Amino acid sequence: MTANTGPPSFHLMAKPAGADCNLNCAYCFFLKKAALYPKGPPRMSDEVLESYLRQTIEAQQVPFVTIAWQGGEPTLMGLDFFRRSLEIEKEYLQPGITVERTLQTNGTLLDPEWCEFLRENNYLVGLSLDGPQDLHDTYRRDKAGKATFGRVLRAARLMQEHGVEFNILCTVNAANGSHPLRVYRFFRDELNAHFIQFIPIVERDNQSGNQEGDRVTGRSVRPPQWGRFLIEIFDEWVHRDVGETFVLNFDGPLANWMGSPSTCVYRPTCGQGMAIERNGDVYCCDHYVEPSYLLGNLMETPLVDLVASQKQFRFGQDKRDTLPQYCLKCPVLFACNGECPKNRLLKTPDGEPGLNYLCEGYKAFFGHVNEPMQMMAQLLRQGREAREVTALLERVRAAKGQQAFPARRNAPCPCGSGRKYKHCHGGN
Numbered sequence: 001m002t003a004n005t006g007p008p009s010f011h012l013m014a015k016p017a018g019a020d021c022n023l024n025c026a027y028c029f030f031l032k033k034a035a036l037y038p039k040g041p042p043r044m045s046d047e048v049l050e051s052y053l054r055q056t057i058e059a060q061q062v063p064f065v066t067i068a069w070q071g072g073e074p075t076l077m078g079l080d081f082f083r084r085s086l087e088i089e090k091e092y093l094q095p096g097i098t099v100e101r102t103l104q105t106n107g108t109l110l111d112p113e114w115c116e117f118l119r120e121n122n123y124l125v126g127l128s129l130d131g132p133q134d135l136h137d138t139y140r141r142d143k144a145g146k147a148t149f150g151r152v153l154r155a156a157r158l159m160q161e162h163g164v165e166f167n168i169l170c171t172v173n174a175a176n177g178s179h180p181l182r183v184y185r186f187f188r189d190e191l192n193a194h195f196i197q198f199i200p201i202v203e204r205d206n207q208s209g210n211q212e213g214d215r216v217t218g219r220s221v222r223p224p225q226w227g228r229f230l231i232e233i234f235d236e237w238v239h240r241d242v243g244e245t246f247v248l249n250f251d252g253p254l255a256n257w258m259g260s261p262s263t264c265v266y267r268p269t270c271g272q273g274m275a276i277e278r279n280g281d282v283y284c285c286d287h288y289v290e291p292s293y294l295l296g297n298l299m300e301t302p303l304v305d306l307v308a309s310q311k312q313f314r315f316g317q318d319k320r321d322t323l324p325q326y327c328l329k330c331p332v333l334f335a336c337n338g339e340c341p342k343n344r345l346l347k348t349p350d351g352e353p354g355l356n357y358l359c360e361g362y363k364a365f366f367g368h369v370n371e372p373m374q375m376m377a378q379l380l381r382q383g384r385e386a387r388e389v390t391a392l393l394e395r396v397r398a399a400k401g402q403q404a405f406p407a408r409r410n411a412p413c414p415c416g417s418g419r420k421y422k423h424c425h426g427g428n
């Protein structure tokens, strides 16, 4: 065994079914990855599964480990594959080590047996859903071109019935990007979702699915649209839902305002979230499953060596070291950090490459949220709750002679009285 010279902890996303999926979403970049392994095994073998789990568990130098399953569609592997993975985990987990299991899925294959399994074994499920029916079905269709909304909604209800913990992963694209509040309220009010992540679709217009070229497809969210999308939802969230609904796109930047960035896209450097393909090949990141970002195969080279390799280190540092001057002088650099390198396909106004396609949207968003973010960061530093920001903002509005933001009727009144809004300032 080699000495563990890797980072204390890292995250590896496993793709046991490779790019294979039962759906055919129009903007999917995973599907194009099938061309990478035309002759490889279609599924992860038991040998690779055992090696992946053993090495991932043994490599962590902290008392917790994350086992993450991603696609394509990982549920295509069938339940027995996941049962085997639990048996292998048990073999290698030392007492006192906490394991977090995650599964990213389109939900269409989930049934009561799956849900029981997921709940019993504390999986945190990420369910892909793009909003209400018409918006979801615009791009998320199956291989026969049929709409998928009904099947995904059924999966959400089934998971709720069985007590499975799940997050909503919503891609933001040209279609739903113009309907931020419809999308957000659907998740919050119709689905009763408490954890939501919005992922901007920036789809390169090429056949390879690699991060090449400077053109995006018409399905991609437009930069100002992305900014408005985040701003409109943030305004509703900060006045109504802080502490009740968790939106990663807001909690992530809040950590930057606190001075300790936690989400990879907003951190100055990246490189601790790799992806493993079904044959054991390990790549720098799930978004860089392409030949030049292959680190090696964990059946041939110990995983810790791949994680601690110079190539992976360089990949992570490049996020910061390749920022154009335009970003280095940007007033919201501390929050944005140039976002994800995969989206840096533009040139700056003075012609330097490496500007993020979403820059215009991020500048607008981070500028807009600066004041409430500062307030929340201050509250948290004082050991208070971020949700108190709502009352503080109401006082600011009142001082400016503006009307109170309409609150949810059952929520605590933003005036801070402790009573429900409907029994206080919302009563009429």
Ligand code: SF4
Pocket: 021, 022, 023, 024, 025, 027, 028, 029, 030, 031, 071, 072, 073, 106, 128
């Ligand atoms: S469900 Fe996910 S992997 Fe499958 S086609 Fe849609 S985006 Fe791609």
Ligand code: SF4
Pocket: 264, 265, 266, 270, 271, 272, 273, 285, 286, 287, 319, 339, 340, 341, 342
């Ligand atoms: S390339 Fe993007 S998604 Fe991958 S680790 Fe870096 S910031 Fe995160």
Ligand code: SF4
Pocket: 326, 327, 328, 330, 331, 332, 333, 336, 337, 338, 339, 355, 356, 358, 359, 360, 362, 363
């Ligand atoms: S907002 Fe634009 S200029 Fe500023 S750091 Fe982000 S990408 Fe760079």
